[in-house]
Amino acid sequence: MHRLTTLALGATLILAATGAAAQAPMVMPAAGATPIAGDAVYKAFHEQAGIQRIMDDFVPRITSDPRIKDRFATTNLDRLKLMLVQQVCYLTGGPCQYTGRDMKEVHSSLGLQNLDFNALAEDLQFSMDKEKVSFPAQNQLLAKLAPMQRAIVTK
Amino acid sequence: MLVAGLTALAGSASAADAPALFDSGRLLLTGGVSTVEGSGGGGLASWATITGYGTRDSVGANVHGTYVNLPDYELRAYGVAVGFYDRVEVSYTRQQFDTGSTGAKLGLGSGFTFDQDIVGVKVKLFGDAVYDQDRWYPQVSVGAQYKKNDKGAIVHAVGGKDDSGVDYYVAATKLFLNQSVLLNGTVRLTKANQFGLLGFGGDKHNDYSAQFEGSAAYLLNKHLAIGVEARTKPDNLGFAKEQDSYDVFAAYALNKNLSVTAAYVDLGSIATFKDQHGFYISLQAGF
């Protein structure tokens, strides 16, 4: 057991040492992430029609969520929905292109906090639940969205 | 009473008009539950996550009560923990190790109970267990737990060197959303005998040793995680062998204000009484 703990200590220290190192810059698509490989997740979202239903539920949800609704006071919600359908279709591996603006460009001036980001993620979970998207598939999309926190949350 | 008060406070904290100081803004279960030593984590293992649901812009807090029923003993723990700005965690827990009728067999007297106070502090160094899905490294925190046992005379009688001690640990936690899996590994420098309940250091071994704690959890849905844990322990006392501990658990978060963790835990041999395994139940209320 002692060897195991020494090994674990070593591993933890290496993690600690390298973790803080700067990330190599990489070119991100405007959609904020590369798509999930294969189309299993896209299918789990019930394809284009399912993603459309999710966003039909999601947009009214975020614009009535007391935590974040004020953020969307001047937003063109039809465009937002269209862009979100494209983005999620693209990210889940569907046959779509995202034609919207870059995630950082769109959100950086909004002064968003982690609270906003997580509230929106919770709302999305509710909308995906409603569409009966399986939990593992939901998490695979969330794994693509979570790192966008760094581009979207600026405060 | 305290639990009810805190839950009421938490209820108002998550309401729409809540002051930003208590935003309950993190996702369900992402702060872990309360360990038997009061830190945020699993049941046995302290994790790198900061307890409570506060984001980096706010404060989260919780109280917990934990009960472990072993064949020859009972362990109770209750305490309070506060997470500041998803960066610093401070916790206080009181443990009661009740020897029940075993106390008489050990010559301590029936119902003899060891009490221990544990004050913990944890600081997140880097990484984010949830957001950093595109990075290989975990969230890493360092922590310390000051433990003070109230039965110094017994501790010395069984070969323990001290009735108080400090554990230091480094914890690494990572959520793998793609797999719906959470992994944690912690290395703890400690002299504690049976978590400190039998004191610190001993006649057989009196130096700090590095011990390992690991947790693996699978997220079944937003509310429910199941998993396993292992934790190694030192073996410092000559009179009784100390063994590593294990558990299997299910943690259910009703909402951000209330969670229940049920486990089956194996603590090995304790003070010559073998095979101490049994049910573990822990309630946590907070925001």
Ligand code: HEM
């Ligand atoms: C992973 C999280 C998020 C994703 C994937 C996302 C995605 C998008 C997309 C695709 C657009 C449309 C871009 C375009 O019009 O070209 C958009 C716009 C917008 N988003 Fe987000 N968003 C996220 C988080 C947030 C959060 C947390 C908020 C605030 C609570 C927010 C507020 C807005 C607003 C106000 C607009 C409209 C901006 C404008 O038209 O100028 N977003 N977002």
